Amino acid sequence: MALLERCVDVSFGVSKANSGIIHAGFHHSPSSLKARLEIEGNRAFDGLQAELGFPFRRVGIVVAAFSVEEMKTVDHLYEQGVENGARDVEIVGRDRLLALEPALSRDVVGGLFAPSGGIIEPYRFVFALAESAAANGVFLFTGWEAVRAHRQNDAWHITSAAGEDCAARWVVNAAGLRADAVSAMFGAERFTIVPRKGEEFILDKGSAGPPSRVIFPVPARTSKGVLVIPTVEGTVMLGPTADEGGDKDDTTTTPENLERVFRFASQMVPRISKRDIITSFAGLRPTLPGDDFMIELSRAAPCLVQVAGIQSPGLTASPAIAERVKALLMSGGLELVEKADWQPGIPRMHRTRDHAPWELDQLVARDPAYAHLVCRCEGVSEAEVVEAIRKGHTTLDGIKYYTRAGMGRCQGGFCTYRIMRLVARETGMPLERITKHGPGSELVLGHIGDRP
Amino acid sequence: MIRRTIDAVVVGGGSAGLAAALRLREAGATVAMVEREPFLGGILLQCIHSGFGLQEFGEDLTGPEYAERFIRPALNAGIEMYLDATVTEIGEDATGRSVTALSRAVGVVRFSARAVVLAMGCRERNRGNVAIAGTRPAGVLTAGLAQRLVNIEGCVPGKNVVIVGSGDIGLILARRLTLVGCTVRAVVEIQSYPSGSVRNIAQCLNDYSIPLHLGHVVTRIEGRDRVEAVRVAPLQDGRPLTGREFRIPCDTVLLSVGLIPENELSRAAGVPINEGTAGPWVDADMMTGARGIFACGNVLHVHDLVDFVTEEARRCADRAAAYLKGDPREEMIPVKAGANVRSIVPNACAPGRRNVLYLRSLVVKNDALLELSAGGEKLRTKRLAHVQPSEMIRFGLEAGAIQNINSGTALEVALR
Ligand SMILES: Cc1cc2nc3c(=O)[nH]c(=O)nc-3n(C[C@H](O)[C@H](O)[C@H](O)COP(=O)(O)OP(=O)(O)OC[C@H]3O[C@@H](n4cnc5c(N)ncnc54)[C@H](O)[C@@H]3O)c2cc1C
Numbered sequence: 001m002a003l004l005e006r007c008v009d010v011s012f013g014v015s016k017a018n019s020g021i022i023h024a025g026f027h028h029s030p031s032s033l034k035a036r037l038e039i040e041g042n043r044a045f046d047g048l049q050a051e052l053g054f055p056f057r058r059v060g061i062v063v064a065a066f067s068v069e070e071m072k073t074v075d076h077l078y079e080q081g082v083e084n085g086a087r088d089v090e091i092v093g094r095d096r097l098l099a100l101e102p103a104l105s106r107d108v109v110g111g112l113f114a115p116s117g118g119i120i121e122p123y124r125f126v127f128a129l130a131e132s133a134a135a136n137g138v139f140l141f142t143g144w145e146a147v148r149a150h151r152q153n154d155a156w157h158i159t160s161a162a163g164e165d166c167a168a169r170w171v172v173n174a175a176g177l178r179a180d181a182v183s184a185m186f187g188a189e190r191f192t193i194v195p196r197k198g199e200e201f202i203l204d205k206g207s208a209g210p211p212s213r214v215i216f217p218v219p220a221r222t223s224k225g226v227l228v229i230p231t232v233e234g235t236v237m238l239g240p241t242a243d244e245g246g247d248k249d250d251t252t253t254t255p256e257n258l259e260r261v262f263r264f265a266s267q268m269v270p271r272i273s274k275r276d277i278i279t280s281f282a283g284l285r286p287t288l289p290g291d292d293f294m295i296e297l298s299r300a301a302p303c304l305v306q307v308a309g310i311q312s313p314g315l316t317a318s319p320a321i322a323e324r325v326k327a328l329l330m331s332g333g334l335e336l337v338e339k340a341d342w343q344p345g346i347p348r349m350h351r352t353r354d355h356a357p358w359e360l361d362q363l364v365a366r367d368p369a370y371a372h373l374v375c376r377c378e379g380v381s382e383a384e385v386v387e388a389i390r391k392g393h394t395t396l397d398g399i400k401y402y403t404r405a406g407m408g409r410c411q412g413g414f415c416t417y418r419i420m421r422l423v424a425r426e427t428g429m430p431l432e433r434i435t436k437h438g439p440g441s442e443l444v445l446g447h448i449g450d451r452p
Numbered sequence: 453m454i455r456r457t458i459d460a461v462v463v464g465g466g467s468a469g470l471a472a473a474l475r476l477r478e479a480g481a482t483v484a485m486v487e488r489e490p491f492l493g494g495i496l497l498q499c500i501h502s503g504f505g506l507q508e509f510g511e512d513l514t515g516p517e518y519a520e521r522f523i524r525p526a527l528n529a530g531i532e533m534y535l536d537a538t539v540t541e542i543g544e545d546a547t548g549r550s551v552t553a554l555s556r557a558v559g560v561v562r563f564s565a566r567a568v569v570l571a572m573g574c575r576e577r578n579r580g581n582v583a584i585a586g587t588r589p590a591g592v593l594t595a596g597l598a599q600r601l602v603n604i605e606g607c608v609p610g611k612n613v614v615i616v617g618s619g620d621i622g623l624i625l626a627r628r629l630t631l632v633g634c635t636v637r638a639v640v641e642i643q644s645y646p647s648g649s650v651r652n653i654a655q656c657l658n659d660y661s662i663p664l665h666l667g668h669v670v671t672r673i674e675g676r677d678r679v680e681a682v683r684v685a686p687l688q689d690g691r692p693l694t695g696r697e698f699r700i701p702c703d704t705v706l707l708s709v710g711l712i713p714e715n716e717l718s719r720a721a722g723v724p725i726n727e728g729t730a731g732p733w734v735d736a737d738m739m740t741g742a743r744g745i746f747a748c749g750n751v752l753h754v755h756d757l758v759d760f761v762t763e764e765a766r767r768c769a770d771r772a773a774a775y776l777k778g779d780p781r782e783e784m785i786p787v788k789a790g791a792n793v794r795s796i797v798p799n800a801c802a803p804g805r806r807n808v809l810y811l812r813s814l815v816v817k818n819d820a821l822l823e824l825s826a827g828g829e830k831l832r833t834k835r836l837a838h839v840q841p842s843e844m845i846r847f848g849l850e851a852g853a854i855q856n857i858n859s860g861t862a863l864e865v866a867l868r
């Protein structure tokens with residue numbers, strides 16, 4: 001099996017820029033495919049975390065209602081949740097809600113509590129999946145953009161932008177925002193993926209009023225509304241917005257949306273302050289008309305599985321999506337036999353900041369680089385950065401997602417040159433070849449004394 | 453884990469830490485210095501321009517030259533040096549303070565110290581802190597990082613540069629980048645006046661015909677992989693006038709939008725922080741609200757002049773030495789920022805000694821009057837030719853000047 005990825009690293013598509021919530025299964029109508037996969041996916045995360053060790057916590061989700069009118073929608077969400085099979089959802093009154101989430105505004109009248117909801121570091125999840133896959137025989141080709149495909153002798157022949165070839169009997173189209181282009185490339189179904197942009201704002205660790213659970217408002221029509229999210233690593237995320245249209249590369253953030261997000265978020269959690277913003281980003285949900293997932297055997301092209309329209313809750317549903325794709329492949333005639341020597345687990349990564357000083361000695365005895373801090377805000381050591389680089393994450397963003405170096409309050413002001421030097425040392429790349437997220441995003445443009 | 457018992461630990465080996473450690477040694481204390489870079493000198497090492505030391509040495513030195521005057525003596529003073537070592541925690545133990553540091557060379561070290569001097573300097577405000585909209589491509593960096601890349605790593609961060617912020621750091625960088633062959637397209641300043649010195653505006657911008665847009669903001673950064681342009685608009689009533697927005701093509705945006713004292717370590721140690729300076733609250737002994745923990749230099753409040761940092765660090769060390777000797781502590785008078793004063797350091801004065809106050813103005817004003825009062829009674833005034841928020845005001849108060857203030861009354865400092 002081969003995984004073809006156009007970016008220089010996995011997770012650089014939609015999967016890196018989202019709210020990082022493992023949804024609890026009450027937001028979508030029981031008639032939708034995504035409602036079913038959301039529930040199934042949610043249940044898989046404890047097992048996956050045990051195997052893969054990514055940051056994930058079931059902190060629970062609360063929906064906060066501010067009027068009797070909104071409580072009617074909460075009733076509806078509750079019934080939907082129960083019908084979907086969401087675990088332990090309950091309608092809660094004002095006092096219980098405030099006890100569950102003391103950061104909430106005193107103006108709440110009641111709401112919903114879904115204890116099975118959780119938070120995750122999405123890129124760490126994806127990196128762990130890729131690592132486990134590679135350890136079990138999946139070939140990973142990054143920087144490999146599929147541009148053409150034709151079928152010959154019962155196989156698909158795919159060509160990359162750089163002219164490489166890859167042949168396979170079956171193909172799964174899970175190209176996110178570009179699933180429409182990839183489908184067309186295979187002469188399969190015609191559809192259009194419309195990006196729906198979501199801007200998010202991150203507040204520093206230790207900022208005022210971080211909630212202990214994910215806080216949702218009562219949802220609007222096209223999105224779940226602006227949320228206040230405690231992240232696994234201790235920052236607070238506010239967002240996302242939901243703006244349709246635009247192009248598939250438009251990840252701009254705007255001051256208007258900053259204002260809007262803060263207005264909504266501070267209605268729910270009054271203590272948050274704009275002064276604590278350390279960064280912002282935008283992600284694009286790949287949506288199809290009707291707003292559901294499309295996961296099926298192509299009816300127009302042979303031996304192709306379509307996985308399109310994977311917008312929210314795609315992260316949550318991903319384990320269930322995989323199961324469904326597996327079933328489709330088998331129903332299409334691909335014979336799949338479980339490997340006898342399959343080893344899902346991956347080695348745990350050590351992080352200096354997770355150890356008390358007296359525990360560090362052991363780690364340091366093994367590698368002194370655990371005692372050399374590279375990123376001051378997140379307390380990331382040289383050993384962790386080197387591990388990321390050796391695992392193939394050689395861009396500044398890849399290292400950032402793997403280790404958190406550069407994600408803290410100074411946003412790389414301090415560690416950028418240190419990381420650049422480590423990449424140069426480990427890979428032999430000259431500094432001017434090192435990029436933020438791939439070719440075109442070089443960090444420095446030359447040396448003093450270079451002649452034009 | 454290595455354990456060391458010592459009189460004082462100095463956290464940070466920049467100009468503040470160096471001056472403090474030397475002075476503590478002169479006073480006979482045993483001193484350990486922890487510096488997270490492999491070299492001593494702090495931010496001075498990347499400031500290769502001149503203009504340092506006019507007050508301290510009566511000479512015009514570069515940053516590294518100024519640092520060198522302290523590094524050499526410090527290396528020969530019997531200070532226990534831990535370089536490439538980061539302090540991760542300051543706590544309490546039976547003898548006073550415990551300080552934990554990590555380094556590749558020695559692993560984990562824990563000091564038991566009776567006094568700690570905080571001299572961690574400051575960090576730069578970044579894009580997130582000033583919320584500039586747009587994409588997030590490569591080529592957006594802080595001025596200090598760019599200065600380091602050019603002056604220490606020998607790299608050119610970009611070819612066509614826009615600098616946001618007209619403080620001295622931004623201005624000096626504009627000239628430096630021009631000299632290494634970059635084109636500085638513009639300096640964009642949100643205020644209606646430049647925050648850097650008149651001399652730097654002339655010598656760093658005008659001499660190289662670099663345009664300065666006062667009262668303008670960057671409204672958006674464009675470019676997917678690398679910066680392609682910024683959009684800039686004039687401000688009116690605090691809002692950008694989108695109708696008059698213009699686009700400057702560039703590949704690099706450098707942010708010189710202010711410094712923040714680096715106090716995460718202090719906060720975690722329970723040191724109370726002063727809103728106005730973002731540094732610790734300190735009394736006339738430069739002692740913070742946490743007993744035995746002192747602070748000086750940029751970690752306390754952002755300085756424009758290294759000479760003042762050195763002076764402040766010495767005073768801090770003298771008081772820390774007195775504390776180590778067990779000298780009785782004088783009753784102090786609280787100091788309050790009055791009208792038009794943004795912040796003031798220290799936050800308490802010792803009536804029996806000479807005091808030096810550093811303050812920052814909230815307003816831009818010619819011919820201002822600095823006024824000291826207590827309980828409504830005017831004690832002293834001083835004429836100042838010009839004040840502005842970006843220039844620190846230093847004011848010496850001779851011993852005995854505030855002897856007669858009733859206890860419980862604060863000394864108020866105002867600008868009129
Ligand atoms: C703002 C926002 C918030 C969200 N919040 C949540 C949430 O809280 N919980 C949740 O469950 N879900 C959430 N989602 C949804 C979730 O992020 C997505 O559903 C999920 O990440 C989609 O994963 P994917 O693998 O389908 O897409 P992607 O991660 O985009 O993967 C597709 C990959 O295909 C590659 N590719 C495309 N074309 C080609 C080609 N021609 N050749 C080779 N490779 C190609 C792309 O580079 C990309 O890496 C959110 C989404 C957004 C935008």
Ligand SMILES: Cc1cc2nc3c(=O)[nH]c(=O)nc-3n(C[C@H](O)[C@H](O)[C@H](O)COP(=O)(O)OP(=O)(O)OC[C@H]3O[C@@H](n4cnc5c(N)ncnc54)[C@H](O)[C@@H]3O)c2cc1C
Pocket residue numbers: 463464465466467468469486487488489493494495496499501502503504505537538539540571572573574596599620621711714717748749750751754755756757758759761
């Ligand atoms: C970019 C810039 C340009 C300047 N230009 C001028 C100028 O032209 N002229 C002038 O007179 N003044 C200038 N100044 C002002 C003056 O030089 C500085 O205010 C002064 O040098 C600051 O000294 P410091 O010791 O407080 O901080 P720093 O020099 O920043 O030293 C702090 C040290 O502490 C270390 N440290 C921090 N945290 C830890 C930790 N946890 N563990 C171990 N070590 C730690 C740091 O690595 C650093 O070396 C400039 C300042 C800056 C920031």
